[in-house]
Amino acid sequence: MNIIEGKLNLQGKEKVAIINGRFNHIITDRLVEGAKDAFLRHGGSEENLDLILVPGAFEIPFALKKALETGKYDAVCCVGAIIRGSTPHFDYVAAESTKGIASVTLEYGKPVSNGVLTTDTIEQAIERAGSKVGNKGAEAMITIIEMLSLYSEMK
Ligand code: INI
Numbered sequence: 001m002n003i004i005e006g007k008l009n010l011q012g013k014e015k016v017a018i019i020n021g022r023f024n025h026i027i028t029d030r031l032v033e034g035a036k037d038a039f040l041r042h043g044g045s046e047e048n049l050d051l052i053l054v055p056g057a058f059e060i061p062f063a064l065k066k067a068l069e070t071g072k073y074d075a076v077c078c079v080g081a082i083i084r085g086s087t088p089h090f091d092y093v094a095a096e097s098t099k100g101i102a103s104v105t106l107e108y109g110k111p112v113s114n115g116v117l118t119t120d121t122i123e124q125a126i127e128r129a130g131s132k133v134g135n136k137g138a139e140a141m142i143t144i145i146e147m148l149s150l151y152s153e154m155k
Contacts, residue, residue, distance in 0.1 A: 021080030031137030061100025115140025
């Protein structure tokens with residue numbers, strides 16, 4: 001059996017964008033840091049990493065589409081933090097962000113990861129932004145690194 005699986009190292013040439021929804025920026029700034037750190041530790045270079053900022057998670061799919069349309073990026077890592085209770089919009093924002101990221105990803109066929117937290121409380125978000133439960137921004141970056149490698153294995 002031939003197993004086709006991505007590796008966790010970059011060639012150093014890959015151009016990647018992080019798209020960050022600034023809403024709840026105390027959390028999302030940490031997710032960006034985690035994503036950037038993972039990119040550099042896995043062989044990416046700082047000049048090949050762009051950070052695109054949008055107001056909130058709802059806007060991420062629009063910026064993602066625009067970013068992929070430019071053809072500049074090999075992969076995009078999306079991060080944000082949607083916290084229940086901040087506003088009754090939680091369910092709408094979470095649903096649109098998730099659906100939008102998935103549908104743009106299918107349209108462009110490039111690796112995209114969804115590192116947008118959806119939590120009930122700010123404590124759960126803090127736990128996932130560089131404390132008890134790790135850093136979901138770093139995990140999202142590692143996901144696109146693996147998918148970039150997988151796609152090149154599948155050529
Ligand atoms: N955006 C978030 O990223 N997280 C949230 O928790 C959030 N809440 O709860 O409202 C949120 N709302 C803003 C939304 O993403 C849009 O920026 C806004 O609706 C304007 O389109």
